[in-house]
Amino acid sequence: MNQVVVALDVGGTGMKCALVRTDGTVHHTERHPTQAERGPEAVLDTILDVASGLADKARADGLEPVAAGVAVPGVVDEENGLAVWSSNIGFRDVPVRACLQERLGLPAALGHDVRVGGIAEARLGAGQGHRHVLFVAIGTGIASALVVDGAGYSGAHGAAGEVGHIVVRPGGPVCGCGLRGCVEAIGSAKSIGRRYAERAGQPGATALDVVTRAAAGDELAATVWREAIEALADGLVTAQALYDVGVLVLGGGLAQAGDALLRPLEQAFHDRISFHRAPEFVRAGLGDEAGCIGAALLALDHLERTA
Ligand SMILES: [Zn+2]
Structure with a gap:
Protein backbone atom coordinates (compact mmCIF):
# COMPACT_ATOMS: atom_id res chain seq x y z
CA MET A 1 0.00 0.00 0.00
CA ASN A 2 2.09 2.92 -1.21
CA GLN A 3 -0.65 5.34 -2.28
CA VAL A 4 -1.16 8.58 -0.37
CA VAL A 5 -3.40 11.62 -0.48
CA VAL A 6 -2.18 15.20 -0.12
CA ALA A 7 -4.31 16.88 2.56
CA LEU A 8 -4.51 20.49 3.79
CA ASP A 9 -6.70 22.07 6.45
CA VAL A 10 -6.51 25.82 5.88
CA GLY A 11 -7.45 28.00 8.85
CA GLY A 12 -7.37 31.73 9.51
CA THR A 13 -3.93 31.55 11.13
CA GLY A 14 -2.33 28.24 10.11
CA MET A 15 -2.46 25.35 7.64
CA LYS A 16 -2.26 21.77 8.93
CA CYS A 17 -0.95 19.60 6.16
CA ALA A 18 -0.33 15.88 5.75
CA LEU A 19 0.27 12.91 3.52
CA VAL A 20 -2.39 10.38 4.47
CA ARG A 21 -2.43 6.72 3.41
CA THR A 22 -5.57 5.26 1.88
CA ASP A 23 -6.48 3.58 5.22
CA GLY A 24 -6.54 6.98 6.96
CA THR A 25 -3.18 6.63 8.74
CA VAL A 26 -0.79 9.57 8.54
CA HIS A 27 2.60 9.25 6.81
CA HIS A 28 3.88 12.80 7.26
CA THR A 29 2.65 16.11 8.69
CA GLU A 30 3.75 19.72 8.37
CA ARG A 31 2.38 23.13 9.32
CA HIS A 32 2.58 26.49 7.61
CA PRO A 33 1.33 29.97 8.51
CA THR A 34 -1.67 31.13 6.45
CA GLN A 35 -0.75 34.83 6.63
CA ALA A 36 -4.26 35.75 5.54
CA GLU A 37 -3.41 39.46 5.70
CA ARG A 38 -1.58 39.01 2.37
CA GLY A 39 -4.93 38.60 0.63
CA PRO A 40 -6.80 35.63 -0.87
CA GLU A 41 -4.65 35.31 -4.01
CA ALA A 42 -1.45 34.96 -2.01
CA VAL A 43 -3.13 32.40 0.29
CA LEU A 44 -4.24 30.37 -2.74
CA ASP A 45 -0.67 30.47 -4.10
CA THR A 46 0.62 29.15 -0.77
CA ILE A 47 -1.99 26.35 -0.76
CA LEU A 48 -0.88 25.30 -4.26
CA ASP A 49 2.84 25.52 -3.40
CA VAL A 50 2.42 23.50 -0.18
CA ALA A 51 0.26 20.87 -1.92
CA SER A 52 2.74 20.51 -4.74
CA GLY A 53 5.62 20.27 -2.23
CA LEU A 54 3.77 17.49 -0.40
CA ALA A 55 3.24 15.57 -3.66
CA ASP A 56 6.99 15.86 -4.33
CA LYS A 57 7.75 14.69 -0.79
CA ALA A 58 5.51 11.64 -1.33
CA ARG A 59 7.35 10.69 -4.52
CA ALA A 60 10.73 11.21 -2.82
CA ASP A 61 9.56 8.77 -0.11
CA GLY A 62 8.68 6.18 -2.74
CA LEU A 63 4.93 6.79 -2.43
CA GLU A 64 2.38 7.58 -5.10
CA PRO A 65 0.20 10.69 -4.58
CA VAL A 66 -3.23 9.79 -5.98
CA ALA A 67 -5.43 12.76 -5.01
CA ALA A 68 -5.56 15.98 -3.02
CA GLY A 69 -8.08 17.26 -0.48
CA VAL A 70 -8.32 20.76 0.95
CA ALA A 71 -10.57 21.97 3.77
CA VAL A 72 -11.41 25.66 4.27
CA PRO A 73 -13.72 27.53 6.68
CA GLY A 74 -16.82 29.49 5.74
CA VAL A 75 -19.34 28.62 3.06
CA VAL A 76 -18.08 25.91 0.70
CA ASP A 77 -19.68 24.61 -2.49
CA GLU A 78 -18.26 21.08 -2.39
CA GLU A 79 -19.99 19.98 -5.58
CA ASN A 80 -18.34 22.70 -7.66
CA GLY A 81 -15.13 22.96 -5.63
CA LEU A 82 -15.65 26.63 -4.78
CA ALA A 83 -14.62 28.46 -1.61
CA VAL A 84 -17.73 30.66 -1.69
CA TRP A 85 -17.22 32.88 1.34
CA SER A 86 -14.77 32.91 4.18
CA SER A 87 -14.47 35.92 6.47
CA ASN A 88 -11.09 35.04 7.98
CA ILE A 89 -9.28 34.16 4.72
CA GLY A 90 -11.11 36.56 2.40
CA PHE A 91 -12.13 33.89 -0.15
CA ARG A 92 -15.03 34.89 -2.42
CA ASP A 93 -15.97 32.27 -5.04
CA VAL A 94 -12.42 30.96 -5.41
CA PRO A 95 -12.22 27.80 -7.60
CA VAL A 96 -9.77 26.03 -5.27
CA ARG A 97 -10.45 22.53 -6.62
CA ALA A 98 -9.85 23.45 -10.27
CA CYS A 99 -6.61 25.28 -9.37
CA LEU A 100 -5.38 22.26 -7.38
CA GLN A 101 -6.19 19.80 -10.16
CA GLU A 102 -4.39 21.94 -12.68
CA ARG A 103 -1.31 22.48 -10.52
CA LEU A 104 -0.93 18.88 -9.27
CA GLY A 105 -2.34 16.97 -12.21
CA LEU A 106 -4.34 14.93 -9.68
CA PRO A 107 -8.03 14.62 -8.88
CA ALA A 108 -8.91 16.99 -6.03
CA ALA A 109 -11.71 17.69 -3.56
CA LEU A 110 -12.62 20.79 -1.56
CA GLY A 111 -14.51 20.60 1.72
CA HIS A 112 -15.67 22.60 4.73
CA ASP A 113 -13.23 22.37 7.66
CA VAL A 114 -15.72 21.41 10.36
CA ARG A 115 -17.72 19.11 8.07
CA VAL A 116 -14.67 17.10 7.04
CA GLY A 117 -13.50 17.13 10.66
CA GLY A 118 -16.85 15.56 11.53
CA ILE A 119 -16.40 12.93 8.82
CA ALA A 120 -12.98 12.05 10.28
CA GLU A 121 -14.33 11.87 13.85
CA ALA A 122 -17.29 9.75 12.71
CA ARG A 123 -15.19 7.25 10.75
CA LEU A 124 -11.87 7.18 12.60
CA GLY A 125 -12.34 9.12 15.86
CA ALA A 126 -14.73 9.38 18.80
CA GLY A 127 -17.89 8.80 16.73
CA LEU A 286 -8.45 13.32 16.69
CA GLY A 287 -7.65 16.72 18.18
CA ASP A 288 -6.72 19.45 15.71
CA GLU A 289 -5.77 16.92 13.02
CA ALA A 290 -9.42 16.04 12.35
CA GLY A 291 -9.79 18.63 9.57
CA CYS A 292 -6.67 17.47 7.77
CA ILE A 293 -7.54 13.76 8.00
CA GLY A 294 -11.09 14.63 6.91
CA ALA A 295 -9.77 16.49 3.86
CA ALA A 296 -7.89 13.31 2.93
CA LEU A 297 -11.02 11.17 3.39
CA LEU A 298 -12.97 13.55 1.17
CA ALA A 299 -10.33 13.20 -1.56
CA LEU A 300 -10.45 9.39 -1.27
CA ASP A 301 -14.27 9.44 -1.51
CA HIS A 302 -13.96 11.63 -4.59
CA LEU A 303 -11.53 9.16 -6.15
CA GLU A 304 -13.87 6.27 -5.43
CA ARG A 305 -16.83 8.07 -7.01
CA THR A 306 -14.96 9.00 -10.15
CA ALA A 307 -13.11 5.66 -10.53
ZN1 LIG B 1 -24.92 34.54 15.38
Missing part, protein backbone atom coordinates in the same frame (compact mmCIF):
# COMPACT_ATOMS: atom_id res chain seq x y z
CA GLN A 128 -16.89 5.33 15.52
CA GLY A 129 -19.61 2.74 15.93
CA HIS A 130 -22.45 5.27 15.54
CA ARG A 131 -24.39 5.82 12.31
CA HIS A 132 -25.65 9.30 13.28
CA VAL A 133 -22.98 11.67 14.57
CA LEU A 134 -23.08 15.39 15.36
CA PHE A 135 -19.59 16.88 15.63
CA VAL A 136 -19.62 20.25 17.38
CA ALA A 137 -16.47 22.38 17.29
CA ILE A 138 -16.46 25.05 20.01
CA GLY A 139 -13.63 27.51 19.57
CA THR A 140 -13.54 31.14 18.48
CA GLY A 141 -16.89 30.35 16.90
CA ILE A 142 -19.20 27.35 17.09
CA ALA A 143 -19.93 25.14 14.10
CA SER A 144 -21.20 21.61 13.70
CA ALA A 145 -21.34 18.81 11.18
CA LEU A 146 -24.03 16.17 10.84
CA VAL A 147 -22.52 12.92 9.59
CA VAL A 148 -24.77 10.01 8.65
CA ASP A 149 -23.25 6.67 7.66
CA GLY A 150 -19.88 8.40 7.24
CA ALA A 151 -21.12 11.10 4.86
CA GLY A 152 -21.31 14.78 5.77
CA TYR A 153 -24.55 16.70 5.21
CA SER A 154 -23.82 20.06 3.63
CA GLY A 155 -27.28 21.48 2.85
CA ALA A 156 -28.64 23.19 -0.25
CA HIS A 157 -26.18 26.09 -0.08
CA GLY A 158 -23.20 24.44 1.60
CA ALA A 159 -24.10 26.20 4.84
CA ALA A 160 -25.67 23.45 7.01
CA GLY A 161 -24.67 22.94 10.64
CA GLU A 162 -24.56 26.49 11.97
CA VAL A 163 -25.70 25.55 15.48
CA GLY A 164 -23.68 28.49 16.81
CA HIS A 165 -26.25 30.85 15.33
CA ILE A 166 -29.35 29.30 16.86
CA VAL A 167 -30.86 32.17 18.86
CA VAL A 168 -31.26 31.02 22.47
CA ARG A 169 -31.48 34.43 24.23
CA PRO A 170 -33.65 36.75 22.12
CA GLY A 171 -32.47 40.33 22.63
CA GLY A 172 -29.26 39.00 24.24
CA PRO A 173 -25.66 39.86 23.48
CA VAL A 174 -24.75 40.83 19.92
CA CYS A 175 -23.20 37.99 17.90
CA GLY A 176 -20.52 38.30 15.23
CA CYS A 177 -23.21 37.46 12.66
CA GLY A 178 -25.21 40.58 13.57
CA LEU A 179 -28.06 38.85 15.39
CA ARG A 180 -28.57 38.96 19.14
CA GLY A 181 -28.52 36.06 21.59
CA CYS A 182 -26.96 33.35 19.40
CA VAL A 183 -25.41 30.35 21.19
CA GLU A 184 -22.03 31.56 19.92
CA ALA A 185 -22.40 35.00 21.53
CA ILE A 186 -22.53 33.34 24.98
CA GLY A 187 -21.04 29.86 24.67
CA SER A 188 -18.03 30.09 22.34
CA ALA A 189 -14.57 30.05 23.87
CA LYS A 190 -14.07 33.61 22.64
CA SER A 191 -17.35 34.83 24.16
CA ILE A 192 -16.68 33.12 27.50
CA GLY A 193 -13.28 34.82 27.75
CA ARG A 194 -14.65 38.19 26.65
CA ARG A 195 -17.70 38.13 28.95
CA TYR A 196 -15.56 37.30 31.96
CA ALA A 197 -12.88 39.84 31.02
CA GLU A 198 -15.48 42.61 30.67
CA ARG A 199 -17.23 41.91 33.96
CA ALA A 200 -14.06 41.22 35.94
CA GLY A 201 -12.18 44.13 34.38
CA GLN A 202 -9.39 41.71 33.39
CA PRO A 203 -8.64 42.00 29.70
CA GLY A 204 -7.08 38.93 28.11
CA ALA A 205 -8.82 36.27 30.25
CA THR A 206 -9.43 33.10 28.23
CA ALA A 207 -12.23 30.54 28.43
CA LEU A 208 -9.87 28.02 30.00
CA ASP A 209 -8.96 30.64 32.68
CA VAL A 210 -12.69 30.95 33.39
CA VAL A 211 -13.05 27.16 33.79
CA THR A 212 -10.07 27.02 36.17
CA ARG A 213 -11.26 30.00 38.22
CA ALA A 214 -14.83 28.70 38.40
CA ALA A 215 -13.52 25.39 39.79
CA ALA A 216 -11.44 27.34 42.34
CA GLY A 217 -14.53 29.15 43.65
CA ASP A 218 -14.46 32.45 41.69
CA GLU A 219 -18.16 33.38 41.66
CA LEU A 220 -18.06 35.61 38.61
CA ALA A 221 -16.22 32.91 36.63
CA ALA A 222 -18.77 30.32 37.80
CA THR A 223 -21.64 32.56 36.60
CA VAL A 224 -20.09 33.18 33.16
CA TRP A 225 -19.33 29.45 32.81
CA ARG A 226 -22.87 28.43 33.88
CA GLU A 227 -24.43 30.90 31.42
CA ALA A 228 -22.24 29.43 28.66
CA ILE A 229 -23.18 25.83 29.55
CA GLU A 230 -26.88 26.76 29.60
CA ALA A 231 -26.72 28.51 26.22
CA LEU A 232 -24.83 25.56 24.71
CA ALA A 233 -27.33 23.10 26.16
CA ASP A 234 -30.29 25.09 24.76
CA GLY A 235 -28.69 25.09 21.31
CA LEU A 236 -27.81 21.40 21.43
CA VAL A 237 -31.34 20.41 22.53
CA THR A 238 -32.63 22.20 19.41
CA ALA A 239 -30.03 20.42 17.28
CA GLN A 240 -31.01 17.06 18.80
CA ALA A 241 -34.70 17.77 18.18
CA LEU A 242 -33.83 18.21 14.51
CA TYR A 243 -31.17 15.52 14.03
CA ASP A 244 -31.72 12.82 16.69
CA VAL A 245 -28.10 11.69 16.63
CA GLY A 246 -26.61 8.79 18.57
CA VAL A 247 -23.49 10.62 19.67
CA LEU A 248 -22.40 14.22 20.16
CA VAL A 249 -18.67 14.62 19.59
CA LEU A 250 -17.35 17.82 21.17
CA GLY A 251 -14.19 19.30 19.69
CA GLY A 252 -12.51 22.68 19.22
CA GLY A 253 -10.46 24.58 21.79
CA LEU A 254 -13.12 24.52 24.52
CA ALA A 255 -13.14 20.68 24.50
CA GLN A 256 -9.70 20.91 26.15
CA ALA A 257 -11.68 21.62 29.33
CA GLY A 258 -12.59 17.90 29.18
CA ASP A 259 -15.07 16.72 31.82
CA ALA A 260 -15.41 20.28 33.17
CA LEU A 261 -17.30 20.93 29.90
CA LEU A 262 -18.78 17.53 29.09
CA ARG A 263 -20.39 16.58 32.41
CA PRO A 264 -22.23 19.87 33.22
CA LEU A 265 -23.25 20.19 29.57
CA GLU A 266 -24.65 16.66 29.54
CA GLN A 267 -26.51 17.37 32.81
CA ALA A 268 -27.94 20.66 31.47
CA PHE A 269 -28.98 18.84 28.30
CA HIS A 270 -30.83 16.16 30.29
CA ASP A 271 -32.54 18.88 32.38
CA ARG A 272 -34.04 20.29 29.17
CA ILE A 273 -35.41 17.28 27.32
CA SER A 274 -38.76 15.51 27.49
CA PHE A 275 -39.46 12.89 24.84
CA HIS A 276 -36.17 13.42 23.02
CA ARG A 277 -33.63 10.64 23.06
CA ALA A 278 -30.33 11.89 24.44
CA PRO A 279 -27.13 11.17 22.55
CA GLU A 280 -23.88 10.04 24.15
CA PHE A 281 -21.58 13.00 24.96
CA VAL A 282 -17.94 12.33 24.06
CA ARG A 283 -14.82 14.38 23.55
CA ALA A 284 -13.30 14.46 20.04
CA GLY A 285 -10.58 11.89 19.50
